[in-house]
Amino acid sequence: METRELRYFVAVAEELHFGRAARRLGMAQPPLSRAVAQLERRLGVTLLERTSRSVTLTEAGSVLLAEGRAALDAVDAADRRTRRAAVSGTGDPGLVLVTKAGASSELLAKLLDAYAAEPGAVTVDVLLCGIGEQERMLRDGRADVALLHLPFDSTAGLDTEELCTEGQVVVLPAGHPLSTRAEVRLAEVTALPGLPEPRRPRPDGTYPDGPGPQVRDSAQLYQLIALGRASAVLPESARAQLSPGLAVVPVPDAPAVTTVLAWPPHSRSRALAGLVRTATRR
Amino acid sequence: METRELRYFVAVAEELHFGRAARRLGMAQPPLSRAVAQLERRLGVTLLERTSRSVTLTEAGSVLLAEGRAALDAVDAADRRTRRAAVSGTGDPGLVLVTKAGASSELLAKLLDAYAAEPGAVTVDVLLCGIGEQERMLRDGRADVALLHLPFDSTAGLDTEELCTEGQVVVLPAGHPLSTRAEVRLAEVTALPGLPEPRRPRPDGTYPDGPGPQVRDSAQLYQLIALGRASAVLPESARAQLSPGLAVVPVPDAPAVTTVLAWPPHSRSRALAGLVRTATRR
DNA sequence: AGCCATCGATACCGCGCGGGTATCGATTCC
DNA sequence: GGAATCGATACCCGCGCGGTATCGATGGCT
Numbered sequence: 001m002e003t004r005e006l007r008y009f010v011a012v013a014e015e016l017h018f019g020r021a022a023r024r025l026g027m028a029q030p031p032l033s034r035a036v037a038q039l040e041r042r043l044g045v046t047l048l049e050r051t052s053r054s055v056t057l058t059e060a061g062s063v064l065l066a067e068g069r070a071a072l073d074a075v076d077a078a079d080r081r082t083r084r085a086a087v088s089g090t091g092d093p094g095l096v097l098v099t100k101a102g103a104s105s106e107l108l109a110k111l112l113d114a115y116a117a118e119p120g121a122v123t124v125d126v127l128l129c130g131i132g133e134q135e136r137m138l139r140d141g142r143a144d145v146a147l148l149h150l151p152f153d154s155t156a157g158l159d160t161e162e163l164c165t166e167g168q169v170v171v172l173p174a175g176h177p178l179s180t181r182a183e184v185r186l187a188e189v190t191a192l193p194g195l196p197e198p199r200r201p202r203p204d205g206t207y208p209d210g211p212g213p214q215v216r217d218s219a220q221l222y223q224l225i226a227l228g229r230a231s232a233v234l235p236e237s238a239r240a241q242l243s244p245g246l247a248v249v250p251v252p253d254a255p256a257v258t259t260v261l262a263w264p265p266h267s268r269s270r271a272l273a274g275l276v277r278t279a280t281r282r
Numbered sequence: 283m284e285t286r287e288l289r290y291f292v293a294v295a296e297e298l299h300f301g302r303a304a305r306r307l308g309m310a311q312p313p314l315s316r317a318v319a320q321l322e323r324r325l326g327v328t329l330l331e332r333t334s335r336s337v338t339l340t341e342a343g344s345v346l347l348a349e350g351r352a353a354l355d356a357v358d359a360a361d362r363r364t365r366r367a368a369v370s371g372t373g374d375p376g377l378v379l380v381t382k383a384g385a386s387s388e389l390l391a392k393l394l395d396a397y398a399a400e401p402g403a404v405t406v407d408v409l410l411c412g413i414g415e416q417e418r419m420l421r422d423g424r425a426d427v428a429l430l431h432l433p434f435d436s437t438a439g440l441d442t443e444e445l446c447t448e449g450q451v452v453v454l455p456a457g458h459p460l461s462t463r464a465e466v467r468l469a470e471v472t473a474l475p476g477l478p479e480p481r482r483p484r485p486d487g488t489y490p491d492g493p494g495p496q497v498r499d500s501a502q503l504y505q506l507i508a509l510g511r512a513s514a515v516l517p518e519s520a521r522a523q524l525s526p527g528l529a530v531v532p533v534p535d536a537p538a539v540t541t542v543l544a545w546p547p548h549s550r551s552r553a554l555a556g557l558v559r560t561a562t563r564r
Numbered sequence: 565a566g567c568c569a570t571c572g573a574t575a576c577c578g579c580g581c582g583g584g585t586a587t588c589g590a591t592t593c594c
Numbered sequence: 595g596g597a598a599t600c601g602a603t604a605c606c607c608g609c610g611c612g613g614t615a616t617c618g619a620t621g622g623c624t
Binding site: 001002003004006043044045046047058059060062063064066067068070071073074075077078079081082083085086141156157158159264265266268 | 283284285286288325326327328329340341342344345346348349350352353355356357359360361363364365367368423436438439440441546547548550551
């Protein structure tokens with residue numbers, strides 16, 4: 001199976017429309033139809049049910065969609081990491097660390113400072129991304145290592161090292177009735193009247209249905225809270241970047257949040273190993 | 283990057299010899315040279331240092347060797363799992379579970395019995411493989427789920443569910459001086475005179491250097507112990523398949539062995555989910 | 565009911581590229 | 595110094611990929 005065929009099939013499976021998929025791939029529709037048909041013949045499997053009005057995935061087709069995406073990510077990762085390895089001998093970008101925009105910045109700063117002091121440390125680029133995008137960044141080679149937050153992020157398929165665990169607090173608009181309390185229970189803040197929990201993107205980029213506002217990063221989130229349109233339960237370290245207009249109250253019965261360092265399992269990079277070592281020594 | 287190019291490069295990188303690699307790939311040497319050169323040009327990276335007498339990997343080349351193997355495994359997995367998904371609608375092979383030949387068979391039997399009693403259970407093929415091959419089997423799609431034993435096996439890049447934890451025992455030839463003891467300490471059996479620890483294959487198939495005999499599976503191991511040529515520290519469940527000529531003594535200070543069910547992280551199979559559910563309910 | 569728009573499949577064509585053979589140039593060993 | 599080894603180069607052929615033109619089926623609109 002060639003990556004070209006996989007790319008074609010994934011495009012069609014995502015669009016469920018040969019014409020659109022062909023446009024996305026920058027090619028004409030007929031060769032795309034042929035290529036997918038040929039892939040099916042070679043696999044001996046029907047991947048798509050076509051009528052002239054609709055295209056749907058078969059059982060096998062949805063398996064190949066998931067597996068094919070993973071395989072294409074792996075190929076992309078091979079490409080990117082090879083290129084990076086080549087310039088790393090000559091140039092600079094040693095490691096790329098990805099984390100959610102605006103999360104636990106003091107911990108990260110401490111880690112980077114400690115690592116920079118190590119002998120043989122390389123430069124670490126910090127890449128900020130939206131919620132739930134880190135895993136993808138690691139899998140397709142755009143990043144080498146990530147800061148994840150359990151239980152929100154999934155560490156499926158990654159090697160991890162636990163860094164710290166902290167309780168959670170609720171972030172409210174200043175002046176909210178609960179904002180003067182010493183602490184609140186989780187049940188009190190999950191369904192606050194007029195302050196719904198915001199909806200965060202799922203891994204595929206879509207948003208779940210519901211009443212709350214859609215939120216892509218923490219800047220949006222804080223602004224919405226300050227505007228009195230949302231509330232959020234976040235790790236304690238969110239206090240650090242608290243802006244005026246926001247109040248914070250501990251939520252002792254909320255599940256603890258664990259910050260972990262995560263990286264793809266077969267990494268053999270000395271630089272990454274060094275970073276992990278300094279992280280564990282703290 | 284096409285999988286064909288990756289396959290070619292991996293072959294050359296493994297053989298470090300264009301002629302042999304070409305023979306392995308069933309093609310002539312010149313087009314192979316050209317294809318690898320073209321890959322280097324497209325990546326903008328030199329992967330191999332060639333003289334007319336030797337071929338060596340560059341830094342970037344060894345990165346691409348590791349990453350490329352992973353990517354090729356992912357593509358193979360996509361192929362195999364798609365084929366399997368297609369026939370699973372019509373035919374039988376529902377899940378393939380892989381475990382080390384001759385390990386914790388009662389636990390496995392119980393799990394399979396419990397799962398078979400579930401509604402909607404599919405048939406589970408059990409695949410036995412040599413030591414350290416399970417991870418590969420999962421990654422390239424030959425198996426859907428594995429029984430692994432921590433801390434011996436690595437669960438890097440896999441989702442896992444803990445099944446049970448047990449102590450370890452040392453297996454000795456019957457009649458060995460230590461075989462009558464109620465228990466022994468780990469230090470007493472790590473360097474037994476005349477009974478070295480056997481050498482097990484590394485993930486790449488080679489064996490570490492050392493004095494002990496090479497061992498691929500537990501049948502070989504038990505035979506070697508009975509012959510008085512080796513000893514081994516194994517989980518308690520090894521008692522179950524004890525043959526005459528062998529003695530077993532607990533080793534309380536040896537690290538506990540945890541048996542885990544492991545599967546590739548992005549599996550979306552209902553059958554696998556069912557198996558994991560029955561495993562966790564025990 | 566009939567027409568048309570939509571969409572995937574088919575037919576056909578041209579060229580680029582992958583793979584083959586022959587040969588070269590460099591290095592090493594006897 | 596000659597021969598053997600090994601990767602690179604030169605050249606050629608045929609397949610396959612991608613293009614355009616068109617067909618056939620389906621569904622909506624009047």
